[in-house]
Amino acid sequence: MKSNKLYSQALSNNIKKPVTKSEGSKFNLIERQGDLFVNAPQNSSLAHCVSADFRMGKGIASIFKEKFQSVEELVSQKKGVGEVAFLRRNEQYIFYIITKEKYFQKPTRRNFENSLYCLRRLCEELGVKVLSAPKIGTGLDKLPPEFVRKTISKVFDGCDLNMTIFYL
Structure with missing residues (x-):
């Protein structure tokens, strides 16, 4: 597949990083106040x-x-930490970014970043151009907001995607 050429395994830390940027593509990150389920664009896929x-x-x-x-469909995908499970609802994808093993744990920065690279790869493979999410990583997971913002920007740099992060 085309996206397999875009990625290579980083030797030192297992993070899938882009090898090249697509010509003419650009990533746009917007943070805005609003309800994700009410204010996200109709053509937007969702992630959390x-x-x-x-x-x-x-x-x-x-x-x-x-x-x-x-939930059974998600579990049956047998995805682990650093991966992304997803559902398809009509023309919309719902992405479940897996950042930790158990609900009571906190994600590591590395696992958070790995899972975002997986999300990027899926968005590219599935043709997702518009993605909406809550403030991922910073709520119950307690990752520093500046780290999350920088990591999202780094991971999706060069990706043809508009991402909106909603907060109340």
Whole structure:
């Protein structure tokens, strides 16, 4: 596949990094106040962080669980930390960014970054151009907001994607 050429395994830390940038593509990150489920564009796919056990009992994850159901479908994908499970609902993808093993743990910076590279690869493979998410990594996961912002910008640099991060 085309996206397989875009990535290579980094020798020192197992993070999948882009080898080249697509000509003419650009990443746009916007942070805005609003309700993700009300204010996200109609053509937007959604993403949020979860644990590999898919408990989703607190925070916005519990809303995703209630709204989209299908926990068994997510579990059956057998994805682990640093990967992304997803559901397809009509023309929309719902991405579950797996940043930690158990719901009560906190993600490492490395696992957070690895999972974002996986998300980038999936967005490119599936043709996702518009993505909306809550403030990932900073709520219950307690990663520093500046680290999260810089990591998102680094990972998606050169990707033809508009990402909006919603906060209340």
